[in-house]
Amino acid sequence: MTEMQAMGSMRRIKQCAHELLTIGEMGDDDESWELMESDLRLKSVFFFIDFNRLISGALDEANKKVLTGLADELLYYMHELSNSVKSRSIPQTQECYADAAVVLQQVMDALITPSLLDSEDQEESSSS
Numbered sequence: 001m002t003e004m005q006a007m008g009s010m011r012r013i014k015q016c017a018h019e020l021l022t023i024g025e026m027g028d029d030d031e032s033w034e035l036m037e038s039d040l041r042l043k044s045v046f047f048f049i050d051f052n053r054l055i056s057g058a059l060d061e062a063n064k065k066v067l068t069g070l071a072d073e074l075l076y077y078m079h080e081l082s083n084s085v086k087s088r089s090i091p092q093t094q095e096c097y098a099d100a101a102v103v104l105q106q107v108m109d110a111l112i113t114p115s116l117l118d119s120e121d122q123e124e125s126s127s128s
Contacts, residue, residue, distance in 0.1 A: 005053060005057070006053070006054060006057055009049075009050035009051075009053045009054050010050075010054065010111050012046055012050050013046070013047060013050045013051065013054075013107065013111060014107075014108060014111050016043045016046050016047060017104045017105075017107050017108050018108065019043070020043060020100070020101075020104055021101055021104050021105065021108070023097075028090065033085060033088050036085050037082065037085050037086060040078060040081060040082045040085060041082065043078070044075065044078045044079070044082065047071070047074060047075060047078065048071075048075060051067060051070070051071035051074075052071075054067050055067045055068055055071065066110065067110075070103075070106065070107055070110055073103050073106075074100075074103050074104070074107055077096070077099050077100040077103050078100060080096045080099065080100070081093070081097055081099075081100045083096075084096040084097075
């Protein structure tokens with residue numbers, strides 16, 4: 001994976017996490033629930049693809065382990081949140097959102113660490 005691809009994946013993960021962390025109060029009409037459900041589905045796909053790219057491109061086993069753990073935990077809570085949105089229960093959705101928000105913040109914090117961007121290109125550029 002090129003450094004540009006890794007940076008793009010990290011940027012999209014951070015952007016999706018930020019968007020989910022800044023969600024305001026959701027309305028209780030059908031359109032709001034459907035919009036939230038679609039948005040969660042889309043962001044889950046982005047998280048899956050981008051974490052997969054970062055994990056595949058990481059050279060350091062410790063970084064792979066950290067990224068894999070974050071991805072697993074995030075995708076689990078995204079699934080739980082998606083299920084609660086499907087049930088259309090505001091209290092359950094708020095509870096699941098609070099759990100997901102903790103993991104989203106962990107993801108944001110972890111992606112600030114430049115060492116997680118261990119791509120082959122960085123190794124090549126540092127050896128030249």
